[in-house]
Amino acid sequence: MLKAVILIGGPQKGTRFRPLSFEVPKPLFPVAGVPMIQHHIEACAQVPGMQEILLIGFYQPDEPLTRFLEAAQQEFNLPVRYLQEFAPLGTGGGLYHFRDQILAGDPEAFFVLNADVCSDFPLSAMLAAHRHQPHPFLLLGTTANRTQSLNYGCIVENPQTHEVLHYVEKPSTFVSDIINCGIYLFSPEALKPLRDVFQRNQQNGRLEDSSGLWRGAGTIRLEQDVFSALAGQGQ
DSSP, rough: EEEEEEEEEEEEEOOTTTTHHSSHHHHEEEEEEHHHHHHHHHHHHHHHTTEEEEEEEEOOHHHHHHHHHHHHHHHHHHHHEEEOOOOOOHHHHHHHTHHHHHTOOSSSSEEEEETTTOOOOHHHHHHHHHHOOSEEEEEEEEEHHHHHHTTEEEEEEEEOOOEEEEEEEEEOOOOEEEEEEEEEEGGGGGGGHHHHHHHHHHHHHEOOOOOOOOOOOOOOOOOIIHHHHHTTTOO
């Protein structure tokens, strides 16, 4: 049994899409004639064994979003639920906060997709790779040129095993032409490192991030707090 989580963020994003983003939540922006996240949901629904799709973010569940969820459930004949964060929790905080809902029913694994990704979503290939060589964290990467790569998470891999040897989010200098696509397949054990980050944040109190903003203990950044650390530890 499989699940999928789509990270849709919240209303303080989408500044580059103004004035469109004043009226429409970014996940519902039309791409190829349908709301952006409909592509995500359609790709997830085509994976055999998919039982539920969860959207996590901090948008208020307004009429357009509610209407979209109802229509998606009918079209794809699959439970599609929205879990609203109490505050912006970063790319990993919502996963940890809603861990009980994600793990309900004991899924073999769960996909995690950033809502602002446009892709052909090779989810079945990712699942096959995971089953061939199980690991708590599977990241989808693609190649970019040297200049483009600075805007993304950069992956240094072992070319034989595809293990991530080094991970840097938006580096200031060139690290690798392999970038993070924001599409993952996690085993339930993947939530343990998120728990470790949460507990460490609690001990440290509120933390200041690189932008000078204060974030609470529940805020977890998958890229900086989890991926970089695990790669550095050979995990």
